[in-house]
Structures are given as C-alpha cells and as structure tokens.
Amino acid sequence: MNVTPPLFYALLVEDELADAHLVKAAFIENHILADLQHVVDGCEALEYLRREGPRFANAPRPDLILLDLNMPRMDGRKFLAALKQDPQLCNIPVVVLTTSDVERDVIASYNLGAAGYVTKPMDVVQFMAVIRDLGDYWFALVRLPENRKFRE
Numbered sequence: 001m002n003v004t005p006p007l008f009y010a011l012l013v014e015d016e017l018a019d020a021h022l023v024k025a026a027f028i029e030n031h032i033l034a035d036l037q038h039v040v041d042g043c044e045a046l047e048y049l050r051r052e053g054p055r056f057a058n059a060p061r062p063d064l065i066l067l068d069l070n071m072p073r074m075d076g077r078k079f080l081a082a083l084k085q086d087p088q089l090c091n092i093p094v095v096v097l098t099t100s101d102v103e104r105d106v107i108a109s110y111n112l113g114a115a116g117y118v119t120k121p122m123d124v125v126q127f128m129a130v131i132r133d134l135g136d137y138w139f140a141l142v143r144l145p146e147n148r149k150f151r152e
Contacts, residue, residue: 026131042079
C-alpha cells in the first residue's frame with residue numbers, strides 16, 4: 001500500500017502539553033493537511049531539525065515552525081537566534097505562538113527573524129480560530145517553492 005506524504009510539514013515547539021494538544025486538535029478540527037510534529041523545547045527542536053540521534057534520524061524538514069517563547073532549557077528566543085544563524089536551517093519560517101503580548105517580545109522576535117507573532121487566546125474557540133487562520137495563510141495562501149529545494 002502506497003502512503004502519500006502530507007503536502008506540508010510543521011514543527012510545534014511547545015513545553016505545555018495542554019497547549020500542544022490544543023494545537024494538534026485545532027489542526028484536525030480545521031482540516032489542516034499538515035504533518036504536525038511536536039518537541040518540548042529549543043534544544044529538542046534543534047536536535048530534530050539537525051536529525052540528531054536515533055529519535056530524529058528521519059525527521060522531515062518542516063515547512064513551518066510554530067514556536068512558544070517561554071520554555072525550559074532553551075527558550076524560544078535563544079532557539080530562534082540559533083536557527084537563523086544556521087545556514088542550513090535559516091530559511092524555515094517561524095511563527096511565534098505564545099501567551100506573551102509584551103511589546104519587547106514582539107519586537108525581539110521580529111528582530112530575530114520571526115515570520116509572524118501570534119498571541120495565544122485564552123478562549124478555546126478563539127484559539128481554534130487562530131490556528132485555522134494560520135493554516136489558511138501558511139498552507140493555502142502562501143506560495144512555497146514548487147520544487148521544495150529549501151527542504152534539504
């Protein structure tokens with residue numbers, strides 16, 4: 001049986017398991033046809049992207065990273081800085097998806113190369129709508145390279 005790969009790959013970098021579950025549920029509810037992978041902090045995200053260790057040896061390169069800012073070990077700011085300094089990874093778009101609505105976090109995220117900044121709504125219905133809108137934009141409206149050379 002041939003299994004066709006999903007059209008898009010996304011990586012969620014989020015330490016709160018409840019928030020990660022909500023994002024996954026929102027992808028399903030909103031029929032976002034992307035393979036969503038989840039890691040819990042910036043260190044694990046870099047291991048995933050660099051395909052380090054047996055757990056991530058065959059990890060697909062994401063078309064989009066959804067990034068929380070406040071995490072243990074390596075927070076989103078440090079991860080974003082490391083990602084954008086890596087010539088093999090710097091072209092992967094990152095949307096910050098966080099509870100912080102502090103202006104300095106917004107400015108710092110864009111200065112570090114974020115493609116977008118979204119504050120997580122506390123209301124579940126609004127949260128689902130935000131993920132739907134993100135999916136519509138990144139996986140339906142935005143034009144990605146047809147040959148996907150940026151993946152490898």
